[in-house]
Amino acid sequence: MAPKAMKVFRDNLGVNNPVFVQVLGICSTLAVTNVLKNTLVMCLGLIFTTGLSNMTVSALRKWIPPRVRMMVEVLIIACYVIVVDIALRAYYPEISRQLGPYVGLIITNCIVMGRTEAFGLSNPPFVSLVDGLSAGIGYSYILLAIAFARELLGSGAVWGVRVLGDWWVNWSIMVMAPGAFFMLALVIWLINSQWMARAAAGKEKKP
Amino acid sequence: MTTSAKTRERVWTVTFMFIVTLFSMSIVSALSLVTRERVERNASLFLYKAVLEAAGMEVPGSPEAVLKQYAAAVTAATNGTGPAHFRVTDPGAQAPRSYVFVQTGSGLWGSITAVVGLRGDLSGLTGLTFTDQNETPGLGARITEDWFKAQFRGRKGPFTIVPEGTKSASPQEFDGITGASITTRAVRDVVNRVVANGPAWAAEGAR
Numbered sequence: 001m002a003p004k005a006m007k008v009f010r011d012n013l014g015v016n017n018p019v020f021v022q023v024l025g026i027c028s029t030l031a032v033t034n035v036l037k038n039t040l041v042m043c044l045g046l047i048f049t050t051g052l053s054n055m056t057v058s059a060l061r062k063w064i065p066p067r068v069r070m071m072v073e074v075l076i077i078a079c080y081v082i083v084v085d086i087a088l089r090a091y092y093p094e095i096s097r098q099l100g101p102y103v104g105l106i107i108t109n110c111i112v113m114g115r116t117e118a119f120g121l122s123n124p125p126f127v128s129l130v131d132g133l134s135a136g137i138g139y140s141y142i143l144l145a146i147a148f149a150r151e152l153l154g155s156g157a158v159w160g161v162r163v164l165g166d167w168w169v170n171w172s173i174m175v176m177a178p179g180a181f182f183m184l185a186l187v188i189w190l191i192n193s194q195w196m197a198r199a200a201a202g203k204e205k206k207p
Numbered sequence: 208m209t210t211s212a213k214t215r216e217r218v219w220t221v222t223f224m225f226i227v228t229l230f231s232m233s234i235v236s237a238l239s240l241v242t243r244e245r246v247e248r249n250a251s252l253f254l255y256k257a258v259l260e261a262a263g264m265e266v267p268g269s270p271e272a273v274l275k276q277y278a279a280a281v282t283a284a285t286n287g288t289g290p291a292h293f294r295v296t297d298p299g300a301q302a303p304r305s306y307v308f309v310q311t312g313s314g315l316w317g318s319i320t321a322v323v324g325l326r327g328d329l330s331g332l333t334g335l336t337f338t339d340q341n342e343t344p345g346l347g348a349r350i351t352e353d354w355f356k357a358q359f360r361g362r363k364g365p366f367t368i369v370p371e372g373t374k375s376a377s378p379q380e381f382d383g384i385t386g387a388s389i390t391t392r393a394v395r396d397v398v399n400r401v402v403a404n405g406p407a408w409a410a411e412g413a414r
Contacts, residue, residue, distance in 0.1 A: 034345045035345055065219060071224065072227055075227055078231075082238075083234070086242055087238075089242070089246050089249070090249070091245075170385070172385065175343060175345030
């Protein structure tokens with residue numbers, strides 16, 4: 001992989017992470033992270049959409065009239081999302097039923113449009129594909145971690161299988177939206193105070 | 208000169224938008240057409256499975272077996288003024304094994320569609336399942352879990368709710384879900400409606 005693509009990939013997982021650095025895509029963080037299984041499907045849908053839409057916008061970037069670029073971006077994103085939705089409905093009806101309207105809502109996920117707007121429009125297709133995919137992965141691992149904690153505390157289960165015994169009293173708040181706020185805040189706090197602060201301190205010492 | 212450049216830019220903007228729209232529309236429409244049969248089959252299979260489950264029958268795993276069993280056992284009874292329902296008969300038997308009703312009630316976030324089966328001699332429920340619900344995953348959506356649905360089987364009703372985890376043997380009581388009172392009440396009302404009106408609906412359908 002080209003060095004630039006490599007750097008983009010690493011940055012999107014770490015110092016430029018869409019969730020805990022740019023704080024984008026929070027709506028879906030609240031909505032789908034109470035059960036691990038739904039979160040994973042949502043994440044796969046998002047990785048697919050953000051990767052391919054970023055690449056498509058990048059491939060068309062020389063022809064897209066600047067005045068309507070956002071319309072074009074939304075159109076391309078919506079097209080990919082509907083493809084995901086139709087595929088789920090036809091081949092995985094159970095999962096499609098469980099996710100309900102959330103798949104369609106990937107269209108409005110700020111990360112997808114953010115990447116096409118900030119990256120796809122000014123970079124060649126391959127790097128854009130890597131950027132989109134890695135932004136999706138950066139989003140996914142945080143969401144999966146949050147979903148793991150919420151399902152464990154809220155339902156005493158992992159992947160729908162009960163792992164905590166009868167002694168465990170489910171924290172109902174964890175499966176409701178406020179639970180996601182608490183978990184997300186904790187994650188951002190932990191990462192910023194531990195890892196990001198240390199990285200920043202390291203940078204300042206250099207001169 | 209500048210006016211013509213401006214005009215050309217405008218024409219290009221509209222043309223470009225038109226082409227992109229047409230292109231993505233064709234992709235989505237084509238995909239939707241290709242998968243339409245499959246999606247429709249999934250939807251009817253889902254209803255068939257629900258009817259068989261509510262009738263207290265073993266639901267086969269493969270789609271072909273479900274279709275075969277449904278065709279052999281179920282007749283849709285639509286005459287009369289009551290709501291449409293299904294008459295389920297065991298192979299070889301004359302008297303119906305179960306009358307299955309599809310009823311909708313309002314849950315917390317949207318409507319809940321329950322499929323309720325009454326015994327052929329109207330002496331109790333053969334089963335309960337849901338074809339549509341939008342309740343909170345991990346809370347209200349737990350009505351779709353087996354332990355919840357199973358507690359109605361063989362009971363007569365009309366039902367009242369007792370707290371979750373109460374080991375109640377009374378034929379009228381069922382365990383609610385902690386943290387999902389509104390959902391549980393909606394389920395109780397739907398089931399009780401069938402318990403109260405089912406015999407009359409079934410008699411009308413048979414005429």
